[in-house]
Amino acid sequence: MPNTVYVSAVIEAPVEEVWKIMRDYNGMPSYHPGIKHSRIEDGRPSDQVGCVRRLTLVEGFVREVLLGMDDRNYTFTYEIVEGTLPVRGYVAGVRLHRVTQGNLTFAEWWADFEVVGADSAAVVARIGNNVFAAGFSAIAAKLAAKYS
Numbered sequence: 001m002p003n004t005v006y007v008s009a010v011i012e013a014p015v016e017e018v019w020k021i022m023r024d025y026n027g028m029p030s031y032h033p034g035i036k037h038s039r040i041e042d043g044r045p046s047d048q049v050g051c052v053r054r055l056t057l058v059e060g061f062v063r064e065v066l067l068g069m070d071d072r073n074y075t076f077t078y079e080i081v082e083g084t085l086p087v088r089g090y091v092a093g094v095r096l097h098r099v100t101q102g103n104l105t106f107a108e109w110w111a112d113f114e115v116v117g118a119d120s121a122a123v124v125a126r127i128g129n130n131v132f133a134a135g136f137s138a139i140a141a142k143l144a145a146k147y148s
Contacts, residue, residue: 003110005092005124007132011105013143015098018105019074021139022094025066026053031138034058034130052081060084067091085127086118103147107136 011018021031026046028035037056044051047069054063062083069076074096080087092111099106109132115123 004113005111005128005132006108007110007128007136008106008108009133009136009140010099011107011136011140011143012102013105013140013147014103015074015096015105017143017147018096018107018139019071021142022096022107023047023069023071023074023076025051025069025076025078028055028135031142032131032135033138034134057084068093080113086116086123087113088116089114107139109135 021027024030024046026038026040029038034057035055036058039054040046041052041054041063046053047066049066049068052063052065054061060083062085063081064078065081067077067079075093077091077093079092080090090111090113092109092113095108095110097106097108111127111132
């Protein structure tokens with residue numbers, strides 16, 4: 001079954017460099033234009049499975065629990081447990097793959113969820129474009145000077 005939202009991109013940088021940015025579960029404000037602030041609750045380490053981050057968005061907020069972090073395979077998964085987005089059962093993940101030709105990164109960001117009380121197609125498009133694609137574009141721009 002296909003994911004509710006799936007976005008992929010090729011980033012012109014080594015997978016290790018992209019991973020350094022994305023694995024910082026509390027670091028989204030450092031690269032993502034839609035995230036104003038991030039705070040890990042309860043003083044837990046930001047890479048500890050079970051930690052909860054509260055993201056302040058341009059409009060609203062979400063609280064997300066880290067479900068898994070795999071440095072060897074460049075993946076992490078998380079779940080929205082509270083927030084202002086009209087979604088329920090939201091589980092998402094990021095996977096990065098080494099592209100050996102050109103020392104590039106193939107990046108995937110996916111999510112599965114149900115839209116509640118809003119236009120489903122609009123919410124799916126907004127998450128795909130304004131969260132996932134915008135995040136990959138921002139990371140590519142951040143690394144462009146170093147690897148282009």
